[in-house]
Amino acid sequence: MTAAPRRPRPDRRVERSKQALRDALIALMHEHPYERISVADIAERANVGRSTFYVHFADKDDLLVDGIDQLKAWLRERGDAPEVTPAHPALAFVRPMIEHAEQQRALFRALVGRGGAVQVSEELHRMLAELVRVALGGKATVAKRRPAPEEAIAEVVVGAFMALLRWWLERDSAMTAAEVEATFTRQLLPGLAGWTRR
C-alpha cells in the first residue's frame, strides 16, 4: 500500500485573487478594447497589488487564455444537451451557441466583438470547427496529411457562423435569436446536405 503523496492543500486566498483578476479583465473588456487595458488597470479593478498579478499569471495574455478556458468549460457544461434535433449534425452547435450568446449578450460582445481579443475568437473558432469536423465524420485532430475536405467545410461553416454572430452582437439589431438561426441554417444547410449525401 503506497503512502498518499503529500500535496499541501492550496491556500484559499489564491483562488480568490485569481478569480478577482479574471472578473476584472472581463469587466474592463466591456468598457475598453483588450489591447488598451494594462495590467495595472486590471490589478486596480481587482483590488489586488500589481505584483500579485504576476504571482498568478505570466502576463495579460496568460490571464486571457485562463479566462478562455473558463468560457470553454462553461460552454461545454451547458452545451451538451440540445433538446431539439438539429437540421444537420454538423449544425448541432448553432442553436446552443446562439442561445448562450443571447443570455450573455454583453459578455459575448466584449469577447468576440470589435474590441475583443482575437485570441478569443480564434479559440472559439477552433473549438467549433473541431465539433463540425467530428460531426462530418472526420477525425477530431487535424491530420498532417493532405487536409480532408471536412476541414475545409468546417472552416466555411464556422467562419460563416462567427461572422454572423459578431454582426448580430455588434448591431443592436431587432433580429431575434430565432431569426438569426433561421438565416444561418437557410444559407448553410443546402450546401451541407449535398456534401453529406455523398
Add this chain to the structure above:
Amino acid sequence: MTAAPRRPRPDRRVERSKQALRDALIALMHEHPYERISVADIAERANVGRSTFYVHFADKDDLLVDGIDQLKAWLRERGDAPEVTPAHPALAFVRPMIEHAEQQRALFRALVGRGGAVQVSEELHRMLAELVRVALGGKATVAKRRPAPEEAIAEVVVGAFMALLRWWLERDSAMTAAEVEATFTRQLLPGLAGWTRR
C-alpha cells in the same frame, strides 16, 4: 479673374519616404506578427529616421490603413474584369480574390494570416461584404434602420470566404485554387440560389 492659388510642387522625396515605409512594414510583416513590429523597426528597415516616420504618419496603424488603401486600389484595379460569368452575382468576387491570393500568396498570408493585423482582415471583410450586399440588390451603404436581410447574408458569405481563404493560406495544403473555389461554391451557392429566386 482670380490668381491661381499658389501651390508649390510637392517635394519628390516625400513620396519616396512614404513608400519606403509602406514597403518596410509589409516586408516586416512577412517575418513578424504585426503587433510585435515597432515604429523604430519600420524606420530602420526603410532607412529613414524615426522622426521622419511621424512626419508622414500619425502612428503605426495610420501607416497600416494607408497600406490597406493601396491594397484596395490594387484589387479594384485588376478585379474589374472577371472573364467568366460567375455562378451567382453575389459570388463574383470569389474567383478574382482567390487568384490574387494565389499570385501574392506570401503577401496575403502576412496580411490576413495569423500574425496579420486584424484591421486588414476587417477592412477586406467590409469591402467584400459591400460588394455582396450590392449584388444582392441591397443598398451599398449600411442603413441605420432595421438591417436588411442582405446584410446578414453578406456576413455569412464573406465570413465563410475569409475563413476558408485564411485556412488555405496558412496551411501549405496541396489544394489548388480551383479546388478551393469549387469547395466554396458548392457550399454557398445552394443557399444563395434559394434566396435570390424569391
Add this chain to the structure above:
Amino acid sequence: MTAAPRRPRPDRRVERSKQALRDALIALMHEHPYERISVADIAERANVGRSTFYVHFADKDDLLVDGIDQLKAWLRERGDAPEVTPAHPALAFVRPMIEHAEQQRALFRALVGRGGAVQVSEELHRMLAELVRVALGGKATVAKRRPAPEEAIAEVVVGAFMALLRWWLERDSAMTAAEVEATFTRQLLPGLAGWTRR
C-alpha cells in the same frame, strides 16, 4: 496561593534558528558584498523559512547588529589579557586586534573589507575609539560639550589603524602581523608620546 508566573521555557529551536541565520549571513558575506545579499538568500542558506527570519529579526541590519554584538563579545572575551605591556596604554588594543584578525583572516576580510557592511567597520571603530579615549584619561562616554582633544586623538589613532588593517587584509601581502604592528606603532607612537607627556 497564586500560581507561579508562567514563564515559558524558551524553545531551543528558537536559538537554533537564530544561530543558523547569523551563520548564514556570515557565510554569504564571504561570497558577496553585504548589500547584494537579500533576506531570502540568508533564509535559504540557513534552511529556514523567510518568514521565520522576520520572527527573529526586524530586518537584515538587525541581524547584522546582532552579529556584531557576537563579534564584540568574542573580542572582549579574549582581548582582556594582553600578555606584553604595550608601548603606550592607548595602543593596547593594537596587538590583540591584529592577532585576532590574523586568526580569523577570512572573517575579518569579509566584515571590514571592501564588500563588508559599513556598520561593522563603524561599530568596530566606535569600540576601539572608546578604548583609546579611556586610555587617554578622558571619559568613556562622549560628552555633548566642547569635544575633548582626546576624542580627536582617538579618531586619528583608530582611523589610522582601521585603514592599515583593511589594507593588510585586502592585499594578500606578505607582510607579517608583527610587521604591521611595528609599522603602525612606529607611525603613531611618537605623536602620542608627545601628547601624553603634557
Add this chain to the structure above:
Amino acid sequence: MTAAPRRPRPDRRVERSKQALRDALIALMHEHPYERISVADIAERANVGRSTFYVHFADKDDLLVDGIDQLKAWLRERGDAPEVTPAHPALAFVRPMIEHAEQQRALFRALVGRGGAVQVSEELHRMLAELVRVALGGKATVAKRRPAPEEAIAEVVVGAFMALLRWWLERDSAMTAAEVEATFTRQLLPGLAGWTRR
C-alpha cells in the same frame, strides 16, 4: 592639410539634464542617506523624466561616480597651489583639504559623513593615498610586487586624516580648521619625520 574630423556638436540640452541630475543627487544627499534615495526621487528633484535619467546614466551609482569625478576635478583645480610650505611633503594635502571642507562644509558632510556613499570616501581615500605615496618617493601606481612600505604609511596617514575629517564634519564642534590641522600634524608628523630621514 587634413579635413577636420566631422564631430557633431553635442546637444546643449544633454549637459543641462546631466547637470540637473548631478545637482539633484547632491541636494538629496543633504537630506537623506544615499541608499535611501531612489532614481525616481532624483529625476523628480531634477525636473526630468525618469527615463531621461537612464538615457544619461546606467544607474544611481553611475551618476555618483560621475559626481565624484566632478569633485575630483574641482579639488585638483584649486588644490594645486598650497601657499605655505607644508611641514612635510606627504602632508601637503592636509591644509587644502581642510580648507575645502570648511568652505563646502554641508557638501562634504553629505558626501563623506555618515549617510554618504561609501564610494565617495573610498575614492577620496584612494586619491589622497596616491598623493602621499608619491610624496614619500614611491611610485604613483601600486605595484603588484611586495608592497612598498610607503603604501602602508600612506594608508595610515590618510586613514587617520579621513577619520578626523569625518569626525570634525559630523559634530558641529567649535574646533576651528586651524586646530584640526594642528591636531593632525602634531600626531602624524613625528612618525613621518623618522621615516623620511632614513
Add this chain to the structure above:
DNA sequence: TCCTAAGCGAGACGGTACGTCTTGTCTTCCA
C-alpha cells in the same frame, strides 16, 4: 545660379507600461 523653404537624421525628452525583484506584514496550514 543662388536662395530659401522643406525634408530629413539624429536623438533628447517626458511618459506609460512592462516584467522582475525585494521588502515587511499577514494568513493559512501542519506537526
Add this chain to the structure above:
DNA sequence: TGGAAGACAAGACGTACCGTCTCGCTTAGGA
C-alpha cells in the same frame, strides 16, 4: 501553539516604445 510556507501590497528597478520636440545639415524648387 509555534514554525514553515507563502500570499500579499508596496514600490524600486532597468528596459522598451511611444509621440513630441529641437537642432542642424542637405537638397530640391523657384527666383
